Amino acid sequence: MAGIEITSLHMRYPDGTVAVEEVDLSVRDGELFVMLGPSGCGKTTTLRAVAGLERQTSGTIRIGDTPVDDLPPGERDIAMVFQFYALYPHLKARDNVAFPLRAEGLPEAEVRRRVEDAARMLQLGPLMGRRPQRLSGGEQQRVALARALVRRPRAFLMDEPLTNLDAEQRTDMRAEIKHLQRELGATMVYVTHDQVEAMSLGHRIAILNKGRVEQVGTPMEVYDRPASLFCAAFIGSPPMNLVDVEVADGALRGPGGIALPVPSGLPDGRPLVAGVRPEALEVTAPGTDGAVRGRVASVEALGDETIYVVECEGEHDVRVRMPPTARFAADAPVGVRHVGGPPPVYDRDTERLVA
Amino acid sequence: MGTVATYGMRKAFGEVQALDGVDLEVPDGAFFVVLGPSGAGKTTTLRAIAGLERLDAGSVHLDGRDVTGETPGARDLAMVFQNYALYPRHTVFENIASPLRVRRDPAGEIAAAVDEVARLLHIERLLERRPAQLSGGEMQRVALARALVRRPHAFLMDEPLTNLDLKLRVEMRTELSRIHRRLGRTFVYVTNDQVEAMSMADQVAVLKDGKVRQVGTSAEVYERPVDRWVASFVGSPRISLLACHVDDDRLVGSQGWSLPRPRGTTAEPGRPLLLGLRAEDVSVERRGEATVEGEVFGLEPLGDHTLVDVKVGTETLTVKARPTVAGRPGERLSVTVDLDRAHLFDAGTGLALSGAGR
Numbered sequence: 073m074a075g076i077e078i079t080s081l082h083m084r085y086p087d088g089t090v091a092v093e094e095v096d097l098s099v100r101d102g103e104l105f106v107m108l109g110p111s112g113c114g115k116t117t118t119l120r121a122v123a124g125l126e127r128q129t130s131g132t133i134r135i136g137d138t139p140v141d142d143l144p145p146g147e148r149d150i151a152m153v154f155q156f157y158a159l160y161p162h163l164k165a166r167d168n169v170a171f172p173l174r175a176e177g178l179p180e181a182e183v184r185r186r187v188e189d190a191a192r193m194l195q196l197g198p199l200m201g202r203r204p205q206r207l208s209g210g211e212q213q214r215v216a217l218a219r220a221l222v223r224r225p226r227a228f229l230m231d232e233p234l235t236n237l238d239a240e241q242r243t244d245m246r247a248e249i250k251h252l253q254r255e256l257g258a259t260m261v262y263v264t265h266d267q268v269e270a271m272s273l274g275h276r277i278a279i280l281n282k283g284r285v286e287q288v289g290t291p292m293e294v295y296d297r298p299a300s301l302f303c304a305a306f307i308g309s310p311p312m313n314l315v316d317v318e319v320a321d322g323a324l325r326g327p328g329g330i331a332l333p334v335p336s337g338l339p340d341g342r343p344l345v346a347g348v349r350p351e352a353l354e355v356t357a358p359g360t361d362g363a364v365r366g367r368v369a370s371v372e373a374l375g376d377e378t379i380y381v382v383e384c385e386g387e388h389d390v391r392v393r394m395p396p397t398a399r400f401a402a403d404a405p406v407g408v409r410h411v412g413g414p415p416p417v418y419d420r421d422t423e424r425l426v427a
Numbered sequence: 428m429g430t431v432a433t434y435g436m437r438k439a440f441g442e443v444q445a446l447d448g449v450d451l452e453v454p455d456g457a458f459f460v461v462l463g464p465s466g467a468g469k470t471t472t473l474r475a476i477a478g479l480e481r482l483d484a485g486s487v488h489l490d491g492r493d494v495t496g497e498t499p500g501a502r503d504l505a506m507v508f509q510n511y512a513l514y515p516r517h518t519v520f521e522n523i524a525s526p527l528r529v530r531r532d533p534a535g536e537i538a539a540a541v542d543e544v545a546r547l548l549h550i551e552r553l554l555e556r557r558p559a560q561l562s563g564g565e566m567q568r569v570a571l572a573r574a575l576v577r578r579p580h581a582f583l584m585d586e587p588l589t590n591l592d593l594k595l596r597v598e599m600r601t602e603l604s605r606i607h608r609r610l611g612r613t614f615v616y617v618t619n620d621q622v623e624a625m626s627m628a629d630q631v632a633v634l635k636d637g638k639v640r641q642v643g644t645s646a647e648v649y650e651r652p653v654d655r656w657v658a659s660f661v662g663s664p665r666i667s668l669l670a671c672h673v674d675d676d677r678l679v680g681s682q683g684w685s686l687p688r689p690r691g692t693t694a695e696p697g698r699p700l701l702l703g704l705r706a707e708d709v710s711v712e713r714r715g716e717a718t719v720e721g722e723v724f725g726l727e728p729l730g731d732h733t734l735v736d737v738k739v740g741t742e743t744l745t746v747k748a749r750p751t752v753a754g755r756p757g758e759r760l761s762v763t764v765d766l767d768r769a770h771l772f773d774a775g776t777g778l779a780l781s782g783a784g785r
Contacts, residue, residue, distance in 0.1 A: 110592060238464060239621075243665060247736060247743075250725050254756060267593070272727035272734070292750060295730035308730050310597045351731045370604035372626030375649035375662050376707040376747065379626065381601045389601065393731065396646070402608060 073259045074136030074226040075101040076122060081131035083117050083283075091117040092128070093283030099227075101136075102257045104250070106274035108264055108306070114283040115263045119229050122261065124148050135226055150227045151220035155235040157212040159204040159219075166191075166200040169218045176223075190218040193252060210241035214248070221252075227259040234269065246272060267307050271295065279303045297416050301423040304347040304416070310379060310391045312347040317417070319344070324417075328364040328384030328408070335414035335427040343420035350393035352415065355380050355400055356407040363407025366390075368400050382408050428490045429455045429581045429613035436475055436485035438468075438637075445471040447637035449485070453581075453630075458607050458614045462624040463634035464660065469617040472634065473583050476615065478502050489580055505574035507584040511566045513558040513573075519545075520554040523572045530577075544572045547606060564595040568602075575606070581613035588623065600626055621661050625649065633657050653779055655772040658703050664734055667709075667744045668701045669719075670774060678702065682740025684719040689766045694773075694780055701777075703770030706747035711735055711754070715763035719744065723754040737762055 076099040083092035092114040099105040107115040120126040122133055124145035133140050140148045159168045169190055173183045191200050194214045204212055213233060220228060233249075234242045250273055253260050264270055270277050271291040279286045279294060279302070287299035298304035304312045315326040324332040324346060332346055356363045366382040369389060373396065380392045380400060390408060400406050417427040431453040438446040445468045453459040463469050474480040476487055478499035486495040494502050505526075513522050520541055527537045545551045548568045558566060567587060574582060588596045604627050607614050618624055624631050625645040632642045641653045652658035658666045670681040673694045678686045680702070694700055709719075721739040728750060735746040735754060739762075746762055754760065771780045 239619075239663075240659070240665065246727075247725060250727075254725075268729065271729050291728040291730070295728075295750075305594055309593060311594055349731065370601045370627075372600065372604075373645045373649075374622060374625050375645065376705065381604075391597075402604070 073101055073257060075099055076227060077134040079132045081121060082129050084129045090283055095285055097278055099261055101259055104253045104260045104273060104275045106262045106270040106277045107280055108270040108277050109280035110265055113280040115280050116231055119231055119263050123150060123152050123229050149225050150229055151223050151225040153216055153220050153230045153233045155232040157216040159212055159215060161204050165202055165215045168215055169222055172223050186222045190221045194218050209237050210245055213245060230262045232264050299425050301418050310350055312349055313390045314345050314347055317344050317346045327388030327390060330364045330408060330410060332410050333414040335417055338427045345418045345420050346415045348415045350391045352410060352412045353390060353392040354409055354411050355392050355394055356409060358405045358407050360407040363409040366406055366408050368402050368404045368406055371402050382406060430490050431476060431581050431613060431615060432488040434486050437483045438471055438480060439483055444637050449639055451632055453613060453615055456611050456613055458627055458629045460616045460624040460628035460631045461634055462618060462621060462631050464619055467634040468637040469634055470585055473585055473617050477504050477506055477583050503580045505577055505579040505582050507570055507574045507587045511570040513566060513569060515558050519556050519569050522569055523576050526577045540576050544576045548572050563591055581615060584616045586618050603627060655701055655777040658770060662705060664706050664745045667704045669742050671700050671702050672697050682742055686717045686764060689769050692771060699774035701772040701774050703772060706745045708765045708768040709746045710763045711746050711748055711760055713763045717764045717766050718761045719764060720761050723756050723758045725756060726754060
């Protein structure tokens with residue numbers, strides 16, 4: 073296995089469209105690295121450049137110690153898994169998995185050994201004799217994974233491999249991929265637009281926006297301290313409440329005058345936005361100490377938790393995460409207060425984290 | 428009034444039985460969600476109510492009146508799809524006004540109705556734009572406005588939020604709840620997203636293979652699922668199911684664990700059962716009497732909490748823990764079970780055992 077270094081990657085198409093503005097990323101050997109962002113952020117283009125399927129306008133890519141900029145895809149020694157399985161419909165699962173090895177001209181005994189290894193790892197046993205149309209989406213994706221695996225590449229590149237699966241299969245495959253990555257100690261670059269997938273899979277996450285990297289960090293780092301308003305709005309479900317705040321009498325005041333703890337190092341005289349996680353707020357009876365007035369705009373009972381949308385004075389909605397035992401009715405007058413430590417604070421103009 | 432009812436709806440497409448006897452009773456003014464995986468018959472149900480699908484058997488009733496033989500136009504229902512289907516050459520105003528123009532309402536009334544609905548959906552400033560100049564969320568609001576402007580008997584919505592990004596979807600959920608309360612009209616809403624269903628519905632009907640499995644409030648289907656399938660479909664992460672049987676006053680797992688028998692369990696000894704445990708009803712942090720031993724398979728940090736997958740023999744138990752929870756794959760640990768909140772299902776039929784759990 074090998075790490076991947078992407079330096080000053082820039083990608084402009086002949087029609088002038090810039091797909092990647094500037095991307096610098098360093099993926100460690102044996103790391104499950106997630107590139108997360110909305111469609112059009114440049115994540116897939118970056119991945120395809122690593123694979124050699126696109127040629128960058130400028131910048132360099134190294135896999136291990138090797139600069140690969142001038143190598144065709146076949147010589148980069150990486151395996152790519154797409155959201156479309158691209159299995160050969162007329163071949164049984166076993167022959168689909170064996171295909172890249174036979175194409176390389178490996179001895180049949182070795183082919184068989186590697187295919188059996190992969191089948192065992194992905195628990196494909198009884199499915200290996202079937203053709204793709206007799207497999208479910210999840211099973212086809214596992215076969216596609218096995219096919220990537222048998223080549224023993226230096227790194228795996230995955231482009232939204234779970235997108236076309238239903239919710240149940242997605243959860244199963246997520247655990248499967250994570251487990252597999254650990255077993256193999258594989259370097260894996262995983263592209264997704266799904267923040268839950270990114271959080272639950274990644275050792276580290278790079279959040280991309282408009283062809284640039286906004287933040288790189290562990291799941292908890294990007295969750296606790298998003299580096300920009302973009303990241304703040306992208307991570308967490310429901311996402312952070314991004315509220316305009318003012319500093320008055322040594323306190324941070326949010327919507328409806330709600331008091332927030334003041335982080336150290338707040339800049340003076342800048343328009344500020346605080347990022348308040350739904351679990352850092354609490355719905356209370358109206359008139360409770362330290363709570364501002366509001367009205368319940370909607371109650372989202374999710375079973376293990378309930379999300380309250382509370383309309384504070386001035387038509388500001390805030391989302392509050394509460395245990396399912398909380399009982400406030402829609403339209404009821406309530407209080408809202410902040411619990412816990414200081415929230416991350418952003419400059420409203422630069423949209424970057426400032427405290 | 429705006430009640431919607433269906434009795435014994437059946438519909439086959441070739442060999443596929445899309446609807447296999449669907450009974451629904453939607454109260455006037457309800458936010459009623461039909462939830463199910465793809466292929467469950469949700470969209471066919473909605474289309475049958477709208478009159479877009481001819482039934483093989485069964486009937487559709489609006490306010491107690493049998494409309495089974497009536498055309499879609501005669502039913503006075505408004506439909507909102509996941510594809511907005513706006514007229515690209517027309518302004519937002521004209522798009523919203525189009526159902527009223529078809530009805531030949533007076534121009535003054537049309538303008539007033541469009542203004543009112545535009546205010547409700549916060550799209551007043553978009554009225555002169557054309558669809559190409561709108562974001563996805565704005566287009567969805569315009570599509571909604573066009574449905575709302577007619578004040579129909581009931582609204583039928585087919586996964587209207589599917590094509591929006593997460594942030595917008597979360598916002599539109601709140602918006603729809605708000606609009607529903609302000610209008611006080613009946614909404615029948617189809618989705619395969621259980622979070623969407625749970626978060627908006629007064630009542631949820633869970634559909635599978637063309638049959639209604641369960642109808643109830645979000646809390647009811649979550650806390651008292653009628654079978655293992657509903658238990659698995661509703662709730663995220665998915666409920667963990669462990670094979671077991673009753674032996675005297677113990678519940679004995681096929682993977683070697685043993686727990687006190689939950690109160691009121693009536694299953695006969697040896698009958699194959701499934702113990703259903705929601706991630707928040709088991710803990711690796713609390714200590715208690717009832718425990719199951721296992722080893723850490725993986726951790727999924729999700730921000731406000733972390734999910735710990737624990738391998739118990741060959742089965743997996745998912746545990747909701749604090750975001751700061753520690754644990755390395757392979758590490759042995761003991762999981763405390765809240766038996767008062769456990770579910771028991773018959774392993775053969777999948778049905779919930781009466782008397783067990785909550």
